[in-house]
Amino acid sequence: MRLTAEEQKLIGTPLSRKDAVLQLLKAAIVDGRLPPGEKLDQNDIAAQLGVSRMPVREALKQLESEGFVTVYPYRGVEVSRLEPSEIVEMFGIRIALETLAVGRAVAGLKPSHLSRMRKILGTMDNLVADPSEGDGWMGLNHEFHSIVNEASGWPRLVESIDQFRGNVERYVRCYLAFRGREQSQGEHWELLAACEKRDPAAAQDVIRRHLDNTAGALVAALAHSPDAPQRIPTPA
Structure with missing residues (x-):
């Protein structure tokens, strides 16, 4: 798993080792560096990140509860x-949550x-028309929606939305590569x-x-194309 310079710094931050590992693994899953079906070895991850197996095990347990790993x-x-x-189920839940958030946020x-x-x-x-720009569009897309959701004033609602957004975003990235971004x-x-x-x-x-x-x-x-999620391009 390739880490960015910012992610490498996480291991030395005041975050707990478990939270740092959790953030790193979740980010790698969401952006496609760890694609669907990828096997995750606790020993390999611990060695790569320079931590013991305990925080890796705890992070994987959290990711399992959130549906990112099986x-x-x-x-x-x-x-x-x-x-x-x-x-379909996750987007149905997102529709319910984000409709509530937007209704509260407008005012x-x-x-x-x-x-x-x-x-x-x-x-x-x-x-929009230049996929060579990497993850710039997706990052701004997340920021745009976050402004609206956070204006709802309900932190727990925002937290729930972010969990469901993160779990499907890896597929949305792939989908946008096929469909294009114009309609969105x-x-x-x-x-x-x-x-x-x-x-x-x-x-709403x-x-x-x-x-x-x-x-x-x-x-x-x-x-x-059932294997579409496997073809998510790895960021340069």
Whole structure:
């Protein structure tokens, strides 16, 4: 597992070893460095990260509870593969959670939030047609939605959303590589417009449609190419 310079620093931070290992493994799963089906050896991970097996074991246990890895008796630990039915379920939960968040957020978004959202979308527009830009678009996509969700004022709601977002994001990355980003980007602009008009019903309609479209197209892509998640490009 290749680590970025920032990730290498995590091991020496005040975070507990378990939390540092958890963040590193989760990030590697989400961005595709550890693809679905990849076997995870506790000894190898511990040696690579320079930690004992205990924090690795604890991190893997947490990842299992969140659905990122699967533990098989006598076979070890693998990065979880999501079936189409599971993706439909997760997006259904996301729709419920993010519709609630957006409904609460519209009134709480400050002019500075809206200005930041508009600036983010402007930058994303320049990356829509250029997948060579790596993870820049996906990072900005996460930041855009996070501004809205955090404006809901409910930290536990945001935490739940982030958990479900992280688990499907590795598939969304692959899906966007097949489908393109134009439709999603157009829906982002619609969401911003609804927020600027302080129209919670319209904003909820957009986020519901945005997530439903993504889920439907992702399931169709997986049905057409079951090994699609394996082809997520490794960031340069």
